[in-house]
Amino acid sequence: xxxxxxxRSATGPPAPASGAGGGRRPGSRWRSPVGLASVASLLLLGVxxxxxxxxxxxxxxTGHRGQPGELGALLESSNLEVVTNTVVLGLMxxxxxxxxxxxxxxxxxxxxxxxxxxxxxxxxxxxxxxxxISALAWMEFTRRGGLAESWLGPVGGLVQDVFATPAGMAxxxxxxxxxxxxxxxxxxxxxxxxTMDEAASVHGASVWRRFGKVLVPLISSxxxxxxxxxxVRAAGEFGTPVTLGNQIGFPVLVSKIHEDxxxxxxxxxxxxxxxxxxxxxxxTVWAVQQWFVARQADRTVGIRAQRMTTVGLKxxxxxxxxxxxxxxxxxxxxxxxxxxxxxxxxNLRSRGxxxxxxxxxxxxxxxxxGGGGMDALTTSVWLALVAATVTTILGxxxxxxxxxxxxxTARGIDFLSVAPDTVPTIVxxxxxIFLWNAPWMPWSPYNTYGILILAYxxxxxxxxxxxxxxxxxxxxxxxxxxxxxxxxxxxxxxxRVLLPLLMPGVVAGWLLAFVIGxxxxxxxxxxxxxxxxxxxxxxxxxxxxxxxxxAMAMTVIVIFTSTAAILLVDRWRVRLxxxxx
Amino acid sequence: MRLxxxxxxxxxxxxxxxxxxxxxxxxxxxxxxGSSSDAESTTDDDTTTVSNVDEWVAPEGLSGSITLYSANPxxxxxxxxxxxxxxxxxxxDKYADVSGRxxxxxxxxxxxPQADLVYLAxxxxxxxxxxxxxxxxxxxxxxxxxxxGWSDPDGRFTGRDGSALGLVVNTELADGEPTDWADLAxxxxxxxxxxxxxxxxxxxxxxxxxxITDWGEEDTWALFDDLFANGLHVEGANGPALDRVLxxxxxxxxxxxxxxxxxxxxxxxxxxxxLPESGTTVTPRPVFIMESSENADAAEAFxxxxxxxxxxxxxxxxxxxxxxxxxPVGGGMVAFDDVAQLNFTWDxxxxxxxxxxxxFVERYL
Numbered sequence: 001x002x003x004x005x006x007x008r009s010a011t012g013p014p015a016p017a018s019g020a021g022g023g024r025r026p027g028s029r030w031r032s033p034v035g036l037a038s039v040a041s042l043l044l045l046g047v048x049x050x051x052x053x054x055x056x057x058x059x060x061x062t063g064h065r066g067q068p069g070e071l072g073a074l075l076e077s078s079n080l081e082v083v084t085n086t087v088v089l090g091l092m093x094x095x096x097x098x099x100x101x102x103x104x105x106x107x108x109x110x111x112x113x114x115x116x117x118x119x120x121x122x123x124x125x126x127x128x129x130x131x132x133i134s135a136l137a138w139m140e141f142t143r144r145g146g147l148a149e150s151w152l153g154p155v156g157g158l159v160q161d162v163f164a165t166p167a168g169m170a171x172x173x174x175x176x177x178x179x180x181x182x183x184x185x186x187x188x189x190x191x192x193x194x195t196m197d198e199a200a201s202v203h204g205a206s207v208w209r210r211f212g213k214v215l216v217p218l219i220s221s222x223x224x225x226x227x228x229x230x231x232v233r234a235a236g237e238f239g240t241p242v243t244l245g246n247q248i249g250f251p252v253l254v255s256k257i258h259e260d261x262x263x264x265x266x267x268x269x270x271x272x273x274x275x276x277x278x279x280x281x282x283x284t285v286w287a288v289q290q291w292f293v294a295r296q297a298d299r300t301v302g303i304r305a306q307r308m309t310t311v312g313l314k315x316x317x318x319x320x321x322x323x324x325x326x327x328x329x330x331x332x333x334x335x336x337x338x339x340x341x342x343x344x345x346x347n348l349r350s351r352g353x354x355x356x357x358x359x360x361x362x363x364x365x366x367x368x369x370g371g372g373g374m375d376a377l378t379t380s381v382w383l384a385l386v387a388a389t390v391t392t393i394l395g396x397x398x399x400x401x402x403x404x405x406x407x408x409t410a411r412g413i414d415f416l417s418v419a420p421d422t423v424p425t426i427v428x429x430x431x432x433i434f435l436w437n438a439p440w441m442p443w444s445p446y447n448t449y450g451i452l453i454l455a456y457x458x459x460x461x462x463x464x465x466x467x468x469x470x471x472x473x474x475x476x477x478x479x480x481x482x483x484x485x486x487x488x489x490x491x492x493x494x495x496r497v498l499l500p501l502l503m504p505g506v507v508a509g510w511l512l513a514f515v516i517g518x519x520x521x522x523x524x525x526x527x528x529x530x531x532x533x534x535x536x537x538x539x540x541x542x543x544x545x546x547x548x549x550x551a552m553a554m555t556v557i558v559i560f561t562s563t564a565a566i567l568l569v570d571r572w573r574v575r576l577x578x579x580x581x
Numbered sequence: 582m583r584l585x586x587x588x589x590x591x592x593x594x595x596x597x598x599x600x601x602x603x604x605x606x607x608x609x610x611x612x613x614x615g616s617s618s619d620a621e622s623t624t625d626d627d628t629t630t631v632s633n634v635d636e637w638v639a640p641e642g643l644s645g646s647i648t649l650y651s652a653n654p655x656x657x658x659x660x661x662x663x664x665x666x667x668x669x670x671x672x673x674d675k676y677a678d679v680s681g682r683x684x685x686x687x688x689x690x691x692x693x694p695q696a697d698l699v700y701l702a703x704x705x706x707x708x709x710x711x712x713x714x715x716x717x718x719x720x721x722x723x724x725x726x727x728x729x730g731w732s733d734p735d736g737r738f739t740g741r742d743g744s745a746l747g748l749v750v751n752t753e754l755a756d757g758e759p760t761d762w763a764d765l766a767x768x769x770x771x772x773x774x775x776x777x778x779x780x781x782x783x784x785x786x787x788x789x790x791x792x793i794t795d796w797g798e799e800d801t802w803a804l805f806d807d808l809f810a811n812g813l814h815v816e817g818a819n820g821p822a823l824d825r826v827l828x829x830x831x832x833x834x835x836x837x838x839x840x841x842x843x844x845x846x847x848x849x850x851x852x853x854x855x856l857p858e859s860g861t862t863v864t865p866r867p868v869f870i871m872e873s874s875e876n877a878d879a880a881e882a883f884x885x886x887x888x889x890x891x892x893x894x895x896x897x898x899x900x901x902x903x904x905x906x907x908x909p910v911g912g913g914m915v916a917f918d919d920v921a922q923l924n925f926t927w928d929x930x931x932x933x934x935x936x937x938x939x940x941f942v943e944r945y946l
Binding site: 064247259261265266268349351430434437438531540541543 | 655674682689780817824825849
């Protein structure tokens with residue numbers, strides 16, 4: 001179906017209530033199929049998300065393999081510090097991610113900068129980098145005698161000092177998650193057409209007033225979804241806390257959990273108790289965000305065909321914008337990328353970065369068939385493709401089912417689909433093993449590729465759903481009502497009206513899921529079947545065995561592979577958007 | 582005392598960059614891509630080793646598959662598996678990762694174990710599994726020949742190769758080579774020494790516990806007081822600590838694993854490995870069969886193979902100290918009996934570990 005015709009056909013032709021979008025209307029005869037789908041979805045999420053999590057958390061009470069429960073751990077006095085650290089770090093990451101994402105999103109959506117499509121791709125580079133790597137890259141850059149010292153002199157010292165604080169952690173983690181916030185914000189901005197802003201302008205509102213009273217409120221729902229995820233991811237991601245964080249002595253809940261489950265003697269019950277605190281924080285933040293979105297009411301857009309607005313920038317503003325884009329790129333991509341590339345090309349570590357110490361051998365090592373590297377790459381790519389696609393389908397369905405519905409089922413779906421991000425993936429992975437490897441399980445995908453796909457789907461869900469919802473919330477239900485009035489069936493209006501409008505969010509969600517899938521580390525390490533090689537565990541094992549350049553070479557290859565995939569999809573996405581708008 | 586001389590470079594020159602590395606690395610060496618080449622090339626270059634190793638002969642009638650959970654380095658494990666599969670009809674499925682994640686997975690699979698065989702880099706968790714009845718007792722056919730202290734007294738598991746902890750020194754940065762731990766408290770080493778974080782590195786924690794077992798608390802803490810007063814830096818696991826020294830941020834690792842040092846040296850890095858005079862630890866890497874194994878015959882055969890002269894030579898090819906003293910080490914490596922060792926047992930160290938770590942963290946970190 002040509003998306004170009006969407007708007008016109010939407011305002012004109014047929015349809016009864018949209019099965020997926022119009023659940024809000026009480027008394028609609030389509031309510032019961034929606035209800036049925038909702039219950040089925042809730043059950044599915046119950047098995048995929050709630051059950052594994054429950055099996056972990058319950059171990060805080062019941063203990064695990066002879067170890068007693070650790071409920072007492074909830075009352076440890078050190079928890080206060082650790083919880084405070086976790087929250088403070090999460091908030092700092094939000095600030096960093098917003099500073100990085102918001103200006104870029106504005107420039108790319110509202111100004112002529114949007115013609116630089118490469119920026120969209122460059123923004124995603126940090127997302128393609130396997131976890132640990134950017135933290136390691138920054139640690140390498142700022143280490144004693146490292147590049148920061150030798151290139152920047154006294155400024156290098158300053159950089160070292162900053163990175164020895166929690167702010168340094170926030171910068172690394174913010175760089176890692178900002179692409180996600182960027183995509184949500186840019187999609188939100190794209191959907192806010194010119195009309196409202198022009199109306200305000202015609203009525204004499206100043207630029208700042210238009211920004212504060214029109215633009216910000218219109219995108220605040222989408223933004224709140226973005227930062228919800230940024231916060232919970234920051235609280236649940238352990239790459240940076242266990243590297244940089246441990247080094248500077250800034251313990252957070254994840255680093256405690258990581259210690260409990262990987263450092264002998266293992267203590268699952270204690271980890272479970274800590275995880276339940278994290279889960280509690282996650283629920284709280286989610287509830288606050290729900291309350292916020294509910295308050296935002298129906299401030300939606302997209303009733304009429306929208307034109308894209310373009311804010312003209314004065315030459316000085318263009319210069320400032322370039323500086324800002326440049327700094328963002330340097331911090332998030334160029335610098336870590338430089339460290340990774342030089343690491344991959346360096347022959348002898350003890351001779352440092354020098355022209356006569358470069359070699360391409362490490363790339364050959366990685367790509368040699370039979371060495372595991374190539375194998376890991378192809379397996380990760382196809383698993384990511386499958387899992388991203390499955391997640392996108394499920395996630396879009398869940399997002400539509402929960403849209404502006406206040407039923408317990410809808411809330412349940414909504415929470416469970418964000419819950420995977422509120423706990424560290426390692427906790428989720430353990431829960432997966434507890435559940436799918438249970439002796440009573442009659443049939444299980446455990447020890448097959450199926451378990452990886454299942455795990456990936458759960459891990460990707462929050463990203464996909466938030467992306468779809470951020471777009472959905474801005475699409476006026478009146479469009480669907482128009483379709484209904486015109487006699488379209490629920491399916492028709494969903495397919496011909498809603499889905500095309502949702503496409504940018506859906507594609508963005510798919511893209512993020514795919515990119516993460518290639519480089520996902522924790523679940524990939526823990527639940528992968530024996531004899532299955534995957535990219536991130538492979539990279540980390542290379543580091544562990546002292547094969548640093550091979551690890552770096554693989555990182556470069558992963559970034560290039562992901563970039564190639566993104567370029568393909570992004571061209572398609574841009575075409576889609578241009579046809580629509 | 583200079584235990585390790587740069588001469589080794591010439592001897593091992595035929596072996597590939599990163600000898601302890603992935604099988605991939607093998608191909609980098611001028612198209613030589615036999616998976617057994619590591620051990621063989623060692624043989625070519627150093628006539629004292631491995632050349633006339635008796636081939637292990639598999640018992641008849643083994644079939645099916647076994648699942649092996651193996652800690653790094655993987656090049657070594659892969660070579661063992663390839664050789665074993667070539668001799669039997671058994672398929673070996675390998676789950677490879679760092680010890681921490683392997684134990685996490687074993688613990689999570691507690692109710693329904695999936696592994697037949699487990700090959701870990703540390704003693705403590707294995708002793709714990711054995712104590713909890715998860716281990717199927719098995720004494721490999723050649724167990725009488727293994728290093729002192731490497732067999733579980735109850736015959737449940739055995740260390741099959743290991744690594745000594747020492748001082749890995751960046752020879753371009755260091756003023757001369759140290760010979761003992763205490764040397765690094767001297768002024769010429771001020772601010773130049775790093776150590777793996779015992780919270781992340783089991784071997785570092787075991788080293789401190791072994792020192793305390795042998796020397797007593799007072800002397801051990803006195804040593805570390807001096808070292809920390811001299812600016813000892815603690816960071817990361819074994820890998821990163823060595824990396825910082827190779828990269829030149831520090832001049833020496835205290836408590837670095839010897840095999841990484843040998844591998845780096847062999848790759849052409851400017852390092853030296855020194856095993857301290859006053860004694861250190863040689864950490865055995867134990868292997869055990871899971872109680873739940875459904876193909877125990879094949880698992881036992883694999884263990885036997887691991888302890889055969891042939892299997893042991895594969896470890897030597899990856900710079901690991903073999904469990905059997907009769908299997909010679911490669912040129913430059915220090916054999917088990919020649920390492921000055923602290924006086925302790927692994928059970929003592931395992932029992933003291935947690936308290937020692939707590940005290941260490943309390944005092945210095």
